[in-house]
Amino acid sequence: MGPLAGIKIIEMKGIGPGPYAGQLLGDLGAEVIVIERASTPNSIAPPSAMDINSRGKKSLALDIKKAQGLETLLALVASADVIFEGNRPGVAERLGFGPEICLQRNPKIIYGRMTGWGQEGPLAQFAGHDYNFLSLSGAAAAIGSKERPIPPLNLVGDYAGGSLFLVVGILSALLEVKKSGKGQVVDAAITDGAAHLMSFFYGLSRFGAWNTQREENLLDGGAPFYAAYPTADDKYVAVAAIEPKFFAELIALTGLPEEFIQNQHNRQQWPAMKEAFKHLFGSKTRDQWSAVFSGSNACVTAILDYEEAVKHPHNEARSTFIDIDEQVQPAPAPRFSRSHCAVPSAPSAEGADTKTVLASWGFDAAQIEELERQGVLT
Template sequence: MQSSDGSAGPLVGLRVLELAGLGPAPHAAMVLADLGADVVRVERPFGRALRFGPEDATDIVRRGRRSVFADLKESEGRALVRALAARADVLIEGLRPGVAERLGVGPEDCGRDNPGLVYARVTGWGQDGPLAQDPGHDLNYIGLTGLLHAMGGRAGGPPPPPLNLVGDFGGGSMLLVIGVLAALWERSRSGSGQVVDSAMVDGTALLGQMTYALRGMGEWSDERSANLLDGAAPFYDTYECGDGKYVAVAALEPQFFAALLEGLGIAGAHLSAQGDRGGWPALRARFARRFASRTRDEWAAHFAGTDACVTPVLTFTEAGAHPHVVARSTLIEVDGILQAAPAPRFSRTPNRRPSAPGAPGADTESVLRDWGVGSPAATSAVRARPRAR
């Protein structure tokens, strides 16, 4: 399915207004744009926005959408945002609670002329609660849920900072996208929009539900490196190979464990049962010696096509060249920059190939025309040149 402008994806025809920010809000807007939505990003013409390159040209999280400038500290800029919001299905913002209201672009301001607007807000701590006004980042949010402690590496040391996937983009962006789609589904029946409050601390806790379930069943300890999935089990861990590179081993089920032993050439040896925790240290030592006897790629080739669940641990550069990643186009190049392809995939309405991010504010005329925003105040605001930074 394609729209009149040639775009594709299941969300063709959906209009999304994004107030420029960092982290999960632009990531959620990118996902919606990947799926076919017409996303317009409202850029701040000046300020302390984080820049990644000339005109943000290399910030690929900005891909796939158009942008305009609006100074929300000026009445013309606020008028522009409200005019665009009046024509949008969804507005996404990641400001600290209360800031959008003080700027005059909060849910009540924008919903006055558009009662069907889904106003999607993503913050670290949520719109209320004792920490709502406190600053923070991914590490803070996941630390408060217990998950940072649980996935914090080996016992006996401080939890190392993981990549900001769980809080920012899992608990924040992905839960925001789910909330937007759920609110749109509800609007299709009620005709009314609503506010979606996506807090990274809430989303992180939800992502950890399986771990909380195991803990509730008495099968997960607060002690690190003492549980099935946190590195305690020798058959669910990473091992260094003879060339200093690593393999990932995830042979949890008995049949996969048997295939692992067979592949390592120790199936007939005297070994403890898989579930015998007392025998895990000796089993780990034996695995480590075997994996150290060959290079990572030799082991990857050796286990290819087996059920042992042994795969190479790749760098970003290596991942882009892996045959499976290449075959599925999981990673693609756009203007020479390696990046994730849109996901998930659809049988009837395939996603469009994403376009590279353009210069901030470069789409003034097309947005005004396509969204039907033509009032003098809005037009002058969107055409204004950005202030010098």
């Protein structure tokens, strides 16, 4: 059932970090219902039935711009543990389901707010996306080649800086409400989260161990022992032999000069060492190098695309990927010794669970029929 079994969560339909946060909470066993705003369909988000972020959730189509639709949402809030939304500051209040009204209906509700810039500040009301938020956190400038920054997909901003911090905030507030009996608002801003992820590097820079020039530092591709190298078949291997004993094993297995071991952290030698590594790894195919390093602690691995990753023996052994309704996707994580997470159900079509959800959350048949008659449900 998962450790969050019994927790009831309302996710106001959005894009990016919100849906992934809902996926994480649902994977952990919470009941997550997604409110599809019937009067304003979201043309940017993929259809729920095709979106892995929608797995395990129930979809309820509700026109909250109609008075009875809003009242229905607030009735759901009254019996929920959590509600979260990803609108610009003030939008939820204008639509009638802001934190104040929700906490009036349910004093124990946890109200999550997922934004890029946060609920206040000079940029709070302005548009932006993942890469904009990363750019002001200090993270974007640190990622990329010497020539230019490179967007790291939307993993660092949307999902790590956004979704994960929203989930941590929600879980923390759920623990706290057991002590205080009072709900609260969780203000999760991607800029804040991405900046927080940079804590280690801000610390290094203070002591001169990290500079602002990309590909000159330990973990940004500057070090020859922490970088990607092309192979003879135009694929890549990842080298991450940071510790001296692992680096020594790498040198022994490749036949590179032993003086490299003494010069591992001599930054003056890094450019020449990188060229030697580049020439070396270009002499064999990726799979040949995988065979060379198989069973070693040299910290060299093939860089796999997502189709290859699914078939890797280690991932197969751990069931890292699962098949849900003929769609291969990552399994729930992390894993628990007792409260095992169930395999999530396939995503629902938008509004497919409307009547079922309303009935299970306390609405009787007559109430549901009246909502249909009023055009609140679609």
